[in-house]
Amino acid sequence: MTQAPSDTLSRRHAAIRRQLAARELDALVVTSLPNVFYLTNFTGSAAIVVLTAADLFFVTDFRYVAALERTRGTASQCPGLELVRVDRSYDEALAFLLAGMSQGRVGFEAAHLTVARHQWLGSALARGGSGVSLVPTDGLVEQARVRKDPFEIAMLREAAARLSAVATRTLQDVPRGRTERDVAWAIEARLRDAGFEKPAFDTIVASGPNAALPHAQPGERRLIEGDLVVLDFGGVYASYCVDLTRTVSIGAPAPRARDVYAAVLEAHDQAIAAVGPGRSRFDIDAAARDTLGRHGLAEAFGHGTGHGLGIEVHEAPRITRRATSAGPAGASDADERVAAGMVFTIEPGAYIPGWGGVRIEDDVLVTDEGVEVLTEVTTELLEI
Numbered sequence: 001m002t003q004a005p006s007d008t009l010s011r012r013h014a015a016i017r018r019q020l021a022a023r024e025l026d027a028l029v030v031t032s033l034p035n036v037f038y039l040t041n042f043t044g045s046a047a048i049v050v051l052t053a054a055d056l057f058f059v060t061d062f063r064y065v066a067a068l069e070r071t072r073g074t075a076s077q078c079p080g081l082e083l084v085r086v087d088r089s090y091d092e093a094l095a096f097l098l099a100g101m102s103q104g105r106v107g108f109e110a111a112h113l114t115v116a117r118h119q120w121l122g123s124a125l126a127r128g129g130s131g132v133s134l135v136p137t138d139g140l141v142e143q144a145r146v147r148k149d150p151f152e153i154a155m156l157r158e159a160a161a162r163l164s165a166v167a168t169r170t171l172q173d174v175p176r177g178r179t180e181r182d183v184a185w186a187i188e189a190r191l192r193d194a195g196f197e198k199p200a201f202d203t204i205v206a207s208g209p210n211a212a213l214p215h216a217q218p219g220e221r222r223l224i225e226g227d228l229v230v231l232d233f234g235g236v237y238a239s240y241c242v243d244l245t246r247t248v249s250i251g252a253p254a255p256r257a258r259d260v261y262a263a264v265l266e267a268h269d270q271a272i273a274a275v276g277p278g279r280s281r282f283d284i285d286a287a288a289r290d291t292l293g294r295h296g297l298a299e300a301f302g303h304g305t306g307h308g309l310g311i312e313v314h315e316a317p318r319i320t321r322r323a324t325s326a327g328p329a330g331a332s333d334a335d336e337r338v339a340a341g342m343v344f345t346i347e348p349g350a351y352i353p354g355w356g357g358v359r360i361e362d363d364v365l366v367t368d369e370g371v372e373v374l375t376e377v378t379t380e381l382l383e384i
């Protein structure tokens, strides 16, 4: 499998170490698996990383020790990795490792460590007479992941090209008369055939009135003449996620279907035109939202215009409306500007209860010059 080269991992470690120094932290405990992967190329299901100014301790159990040793001496070997084998439990191994540091400020990922584990760890350190203090951190590694490095951009480009090929083939032969579930399974089989490790999420095939639900689950409804069908699918390639939606018409579309489709496509194109380095993510959202509003479809567009893509299928940046009031649910203004290296979706839609819906989604990369659309599939309303 393709993995980030050692020098890429070194640059990622250095970036996080600069953040630790700026926050006067002596170490960071990384318990989020996507973040562990970002720092080490590890794709297993259990591991903890403790990153200090000088070391990268990798805590894992016997299942993964052999796999890890196999990468030694390869181009994608994690530099400076020191293996810490788990004997009994991960948290005991972590407490023992941290106690060995005797003192200092140790950051942990507040979003990825339960209160129960945090309390246990704190009391285990106190019992052992350790002078280590646990300090909550928020999205330290995630912030580094927002701007993709050249290796990640290469993976996302390749993934998007493969997804586009799957989409182009799929759109040519959406079978009328078959159920939504049949069509979804056929798409997922094609994703695997195209080299994806797995679907990035459960494939959505929403036909006729079902398309009024943005996250409809494919069911037993059969595709019939006159339906608009929303097909939303994505894949994980070399651990990176891509995501695409097209809406097709079974037979000739009715005038209203043409109108709604044209409005959503205009919103999609306007939003992409608003993407570029230094542009506000709220303005990108507004470009789509205002366009739909001009067509009387403001009420029909109930979700954000896009989401970041990378190791996770939903990550920063969120291309959403500016929050009207401060609060945990509101988007902060601090990270308003998008920058070169960010990859996210543009996916406006219109959902009309009892009638149906339309969504058109592409994946874009912010470049130094502007924007590169990574997915390449016709945006014409196809009649199947």
Ligand code: ZN
Binding pocket: 232, 233, 234, 243, 244, 245, 361
């Ligand atoms: Zn999607």
Ligand code: ZN
Binding pocket: 243, 244, 307, 345, 347, 361
């Ligand atoms: Zn999406």
